[in-house]
Amino acid sequence: MWMASSPPAPERPALRARYEGRRQEVVAAAAKLFAENGYAATSIADLTTATGLTAGGLYHYIGSKEALLLAICDDLLDPLLAHAREIAASDELSPKGQLRALLRAWLSHIESHRDHMLVFSQERQVIEREPQWRAVRRARKDFEQILDGILRRGEESGAMAFEDRGLTLLALLGMVNYTPQWLRPRGRLSAEQIADRYCDLILRAGAPLGA
Template sequence: MARPPGHGPAFEGRRQEIIDQAASLFAKKGYTATGIAELGEAVGLGKGALYHYIGSKEQLLVEIQDRVLQPLLQRARVIDALDAPSLVRLRLLSEALLEAILSRLDHIWVYEHDYRHLTGTNRKRLVRQRREFEWLLQGLLEEAMEEGALRRTDPRLAALQFLNLHNHTYQWAGTRGPAWTAAHLSEEYCRTFFGGLATDREALEKLDESVAEVRGVLTAD
């Protein structure tokens, strides 16, 4: 579909730059404390020109949330559909979540702190997408319990524990060592999490090898 006049590649590139700057400002000051005039000054645009690119301040928040959640949710769906043991898919989901966090720290800060300022259909859509990700995670945990890989416990509580282990990484990720990649952190987090729920320690020791095999298939796709 052809873009409307004035909305070509240059327009889109400039709009993406504005979203990046907004994420940086919102992460430092908060969404409500950052005014349109301040954002306009940061990107070198007057109020009218700025609105031409962004539509509204809330739309900026929508774009930041979408940059985080939409690729992550798409990746989670692919991982969930893999023909692989549940623990392998959980490990890959952990890695995908950490990759999203480490690649966009400003966006994650806004995602975690400011999503409540969304209104109406924007907020409903975001909540629905967040819940889908949580349901995918919970479903994989339930599979692992059904398979006997993890002991029986409340799957909702297990999902919240999994998320709590990962989601606050953004708070200190800027100080992490160079070896603390998403893959490394995922390995350590899952070793801790699975270790507390594992029913077969020997199978758990072989998990890294199984993950490496399936990751190759996932990358090829």
């Protein structure tokens, strides 16, 4: 079979709710272990220890180890992408306002999904290679294009200026994607503060120097 699919969820609503709850617990536990040890270096046995389930029991919820990795990426990307689309479609915000809003949402999402984000960054090679990861690659690309679209409209409207918009985008992606590696839950800076300073970094860079 090509696609590692999850086992079917139960039909009755009460059971289904419990099933989904436990499934989420499993995904969260997996995100933590994958973030700490890496996907390939985490064994199913590690997961049973962390979840309290047995090997067989685990497979009621996950379908396969790879499907678990997929679920982690989906949990990370789907809500973020939805939020990003909303912001980029907003008529009430200027391009600068959109950029700031998107960075705040993004950093806040990273703060609440730190493990997911670490896994997503770390397992780049898995995501890149196999065909069953196309949807994830596409979601990542969509997000990057939304971000680039905001920068482009900012540039076109004269509200922003960049020496090289493409490189600026890559620099922004780099600094944000690196954030979960040093961000601590109750650290010195809140997600919002970090977002605002990244925003300034990008926007000031384009401002005429000493003008």
